[in-house]
Structure formats: structure tokens, C-alpha cells
Amino acid sequence: VPVALKAALVNNPPGGLEGAFIAEISRSKPAPQGVCVANSMGKVLAWVLSFNDDAQVPKFLDYALKRHKQFPDANQPVPTKRFKQFSGRPLADAPDTRTKLPRLAPHGKNEYCVATPPKTRGTxxxxxxxxxxxxxxxxxxxxxxxxxxxxxxxxxxxxxxxxxxxxxxxxxxxxxxxxxxxxxxxxxxx
Known part of the structure; x- marks a missing residue:
């Protein structure tokens, strides 16, 4: 499931369960902003800061899909592959901390969600x-x-x-x- 996180959230994770997932994603980032693919357990499979050319974007997504097949969960260490530019300029891998995060569950009716913070009436x-x-x-x-x-x-x-x-x-x-x-x-x- 594709999810976009605002750079402000990734660079300053909030508290709570979602914040723990965001902090795990943030831990391996090579720069304050980029494209990241993670599995459902919050383990980052790959980060990329830019692409050699437009044709590399779908190739990166195919690469991330292969990594997801290799690491669909957190049962084994998941080193994060990082690229300054995909595919020609790799950076050092970020090792897995082996932190296990609980599964995310849907929010209850009156539960706060960092993705949809409460707004003042009229905003x-x-x-x-x-x-x-x-x-x-x-x-x-x-x-x-x-x-x-x-x-x-x-x-x-x-x-x-x-x-x-x-x-x-x-x-x-x-x-x-x-x-x-x-x-x-x-x-x-x-």
C-alpha cells in the first residue's frame, strides 16, 4: 500500500504507535527528503534521493517489489538499501535495529490520527x-x-x-x- 509521509513528520516523528513507525522509517533516511519504500512492519526496504533519469522511477519500484518479496515482514533483519541516485550511486546500507513494532490497527471512531489531525472549525x-x-x-x-x-x-x-x-x-x-x-x-x- 503506497503511503506518502510529509517530510515534517519524517523529520520530527510524533508520539504514539504511528510515531514509532514514522521514527523507524526516519532512522534510515539518507537525507531529510526522498522516496522510501517500507514493508507492512515499518521496515524500510529502500530509500532513494533522486533518479538517473525518468526511466529509473519504475525500475526503482520494481527493485522495491523484489526487496518486498525477500523481506515481507520483520522475521529476519532488513537492511535498508539506500541510493543517492538510482541506480548508479548507491550509499551505505542502513542496518536493521531489529526493533519489532506492533501491527497497526484502524483507528476507532474518536481516536486521534497523525495523518488527519483535528482542525479548528472553519479551517x-x-x-x-x-x-x-x-x-x-x-x-x-x-x-x-x-x-x-x-x-x-x-x-x-x-x-x-x-x-x-x-x-x-x-x-x-x-x-x-x-x-x-x-x-x-x-x-x-x-
Whole structure:
């Protein structure tokens, strides 16, 4: 099952059972951000920071699938294969700590989940997709590598919404507040 973890979670794992899984994934990372494949026991099979070219992306996924067949659980040590660039620039393997994590179970109705933290009523959840703009002003055609594409979800707090709404009520053109622009740019920067 593919799962995307925000770099902020991987670099600062929360507490609890999910946090233990995220910490185990984080332990073997070669850099603060990259692509990782883990098995259902939270054992990282492979990390990659970049790819030689776009054709290497599906080859990496095939490689990860082979590793998953070799290490489907935590019954034996699972060394993490790491790559600065797949497939030509491997890094040193990260050894398994042999930490056994309990199986994850679905959340109960009123249980907190780090993937869906509680939000203040009225919070605007924003989803952003974007592509790099080329020097000629056109959008980059290749969206396979993370250098060319961004996808993120973030919240716009109520206070910021109110501030923009008050400016808009005047019915005239207005400059967006610096704090609001900075908040948007933080997530959409590529």
C-alpha cells in the first residue's frame, strides 16, 4: 500500500504507535527528503534521493517489489538499501535495529490520527498541485521527478481567512497580507 509521509513528520516523528513507525522509517533516511519504500512492519526496504533519469522511477519500484518479496515482514533483519541516485550511486546500507513494532490497527471512531489531525472549525484545507516553470515561461512537461512537481495539502488558519475577507469586503483591489503570502509560498515553493 503506497503511503506518502510529509517530510515534517519524517523529520520530527510524533508520539504514539504511528510515531514509532514514522521514527523507524526516519532512522534510515539518507537525507531529510526522498522516496522510501517500507514493508507492512515499518521496515524500510529502500530509500532513494533522486533518479538517473525518468526511466529509473519504475525500475526503482520494481527493485522495491523484489526487496518486498525477500523481506515481507520483520522475521529476519532488513537492511535498508539506500541510493543517492538510482541506480548508479548507491550509499551505505542502513542496518536493521531489529526493533519489532506492533501491527497497526484502524483507528476507532474518536481516536486521534497523525495523518488527519483535528482542525479548528472553519479551517480551510488547501490542496496545491504545481509544476516547474521553464525559462521560456512554459510549464515543465515531465512531472515524474520531484524537482519538477509539487503536491501538498495545508491549512489556512481562520485568522488569515478573516484578514483576507475583510480586505475583500471593500470591493476594491487590495494587496494580500505578507503573512498570508508567506504562508502560501512556504507550501508551494518548488
Amino acid at each position: 480551510l484545507v488547501t490542496r496545491v498541485w504545481g509544476r516547474r516553470v521553464e525559462k521560456n515561461g512554459k510549464l515543465c512537461e515531465s512531472c515524474i521527478s520531484q524537482e519538477n512537481y509539487i503536491e501538498d495539502i495545508f491549512d489556512i488558519p481562520n485568522e488569515m481567512q478573516r484578514e483576507v475577507a475583510q480586505l475583500a469586503e471593500a470591493g476594491k483591489r487590495f494587496r494580500l497580507p505578507k503573512q498570508f503570502v508567506r504562508h502560501l509560498a512556504t507550501y508551494t515553493y518548488l
